[in-house]
Amino acid sequence: MELFPAVEGQRQKSQEKEEGKCGHLGDNEEMARVSTDKKQVKKTGLVVVKNMKIVDLHCSSEELHAGKIALIKHGSRLKNCDLYFSRKPCSACLKMIVNAGVNRISYWPADPEISLLSETSTSEDAKLDAKAVERLKSNSRAHVCVLLQPLVCCMMQFVEETSYKCDFIQKMAKTFPDTNIDFYSKCRQERIKEYELLFFVSNEELHKQILMTIGLENLCENPYFSNLRQNMKDLILLLATVASSVPICKHYGFYCDKTEQSNEIYNQSLPQEIARHCMVQARLLAYRTEDHKIGVGAVIWAEKKSQNCDGTGMMYFVGCGYNAFPVGSEYADFPNMDDKQKDREIRKFRYIVHAEQNALTFRCQEIKPEEKSMIFVTKCPCDECVPLIKGAGIKQIYTGDIDVGRKKADISYMRFGELEGVSKFTWQLNPAGTCVLERNEPESRENGVVRPIPPNEEMHPHKKLCLGNH
Numbered sequence: 001m002e003l004f005p006a007v008e009g010q011r012q013k014s015q016e017k018e019e020g021k022c023g024h025l026g027d028n029e030e031m032a033r034v035s036t037d038k039k040q041v042k043k044t045g046l047v048v049v050k051n052m053k054i055v056d057l058h059c060s061s062e063e064l065h066a067g068k069i070a071l072i073k074h075g076s077r078l079k080n081c082d083l084y085f086s087r088k089p090c091s092a093c094l095k096m097i098v099n100a101g102v103n104r105i106s107y108w109p110a111d112p113e114i115s116l117l118s119e120t121s122t123s124e125d126a127k128l129d130a131k132a133v134e135r136l137k138s139n140s141r142a143h144v145c146v147l148l149q150p151l152v153c154c155m156m157q158f159v160e161e162t163s164y165k166c167d168f169i170q171k172m173a174k175t176f177p178d179t180n181i182d183f184y185s186k187c188r189q190e191r192i193k194e195y196e197l198l199f200f201v202s203n204e205e206l207h208k209q210i211l212m213t214i215g216l217e218n219l220c221e222n223p224y225f226s227n228l229r230q231n232m233k234d235l236i237l238l239l240a241t242v243a244s245s246v247p248i249c250k251h252y253g254f255y256c257d258k259t260e261q262s263n264e265i266y267n268q269s270l271p272q273e274i275a276r277h278c279m280v281q282a283r284l285l286a287y288r289t290e291d292h293k294i295g296v297g298a299v300i301w302a303e304k305k306s307q308n309c310d311g312t313g314m315m316y317f318v319g320c321g322y323n324a325f326p327v328g329s330e331y332a333d334f335p336n337m338d339d340k341q342k343d344r345e346i347r348k349f350r351y352i353v354h355a356e357q358n359a360l361t362f363r364c365q366e367i368k369p370e371e372k373s374m375i376f377v378t379k380c381p382c383d384e385c386v387p388l389i390k391g392a393g394i395k396q397i398y399t400g401d402i403d404v405g406r407k408k409a410d411i412s413y414m415r416f417g418e419l420e421g422v423s424k425f426t427w428q429l430n431p432a433g434t435c436v437l438e439r440n441e442p443e444s445r446e447n448g449v450v451r452p453i454p455p456n457e458e459m460h461p462h463k464k465l466c467l468g469n470h
């Protein structure tokens, strides 16, 4: 998966394509993409995992591939790590990460980092690189593989239901009770198109050729080939579905409430697209929950004062977590009932560790007081977590506010509203109005670096919304 939306150009291209071709690019379209893509750096995302814990998220920059960035950042600490790439890494990356002693390298079986979907003049080099990768692979201790399994039964249905019912969609439905715009479905169609363009090779022959060249000839025969493509499509659909739970809508986003503070705080806020992207990461994590009823995910990022070598711009990953019982506990070790259960002893709340608490506990970077650190959490922080977030020195919270003010016996959401000293950006209608939002999305930016333009009085804060235009 691309980790940051530096793919804006590609998305625009996908949006420009005609409606009604959802999910399936024709051959001409694919060839057009191939030729327009020829000069672009292939964006690649990378997840670094150690002892089953995510320790970093990287993506390629203009100058460096994701694998090289990981090497620069972690050096020999990559030893025994598992690496998950959104494209098969090139030989230059592979030789270094193999040399660092990584344990396993998994990759997405479409176009590799040195693109094979390019013109003949460069494809000779791409083929040579693919051969070198195979040679490195066969001579290395690391296990290099495609990790792509069929989704478990009913997973898609579950993800669809929970995405559709999630707080962000519910909040929009409450805001616009009289409209029959289905934000979720509209956004989902757009995300499917976008992700198929990014992650899929729609032309079967081209895909087969790529698989042959990158050493996956075993997967070129049916039924393996059709199974592989189906698994890829299912996963793309799943990702698009989760992403649609935080829809891209011009008039909706993560904003601070108090208008008197908004100029100052607004200047500090992330561009909406980046905030949404981080929230989708948190939404994905929520599916790992051990709570039978509700999954919550949290991701912490921070911003350095200067540019990173990473494609994430100034932002770097600090930690992530989801709600679960204490590490090492077995199924049914702890009670898991909710507050509807009369007997308080068998309620889950005293045992389950919250998403924010796990993100803070298992973070892999310190939270530095001089840097802007931010937490993205899919459910409003409860009274137990609010002081922890503040105490840890986190400067910004991005979340939903559907639970704010809820008071239950064993979990309450009263303190978030009163929290001071931490900027709160909740999922809501842009309080400043349409014009501001249009300016809030800069035309070009490099991952989190360019600031949105702050609102000012000259704009028309009460301009009527144009709901169809999102």
Ligand SMILES: Nc1ccn([C@@H]2O[C@H](COP(=O)(O)OP(=O)(O)OP(=O)(O)O)[C@@H](O)[C@H]2O)c(=O)n1
Pocket (backbone or CB within 6 Å): 291, 293, 294, 296, 322, 323, 324, 338, 339, 352, 353, 354, 355, 356, 377, 379, 380, 381, 382, 385, 411
């Ligand atoms: N910021 C938060 C808020 C809650 N949780 C987790 O969310 C679950 C509790 O959710 P809540 O909706 O408050 O309680 P339920 O009883 O599950 O649901 P409800 O009362 O809404 O029916 C717990 O696992 C808790 O750890 C969390 O991880 N982080």
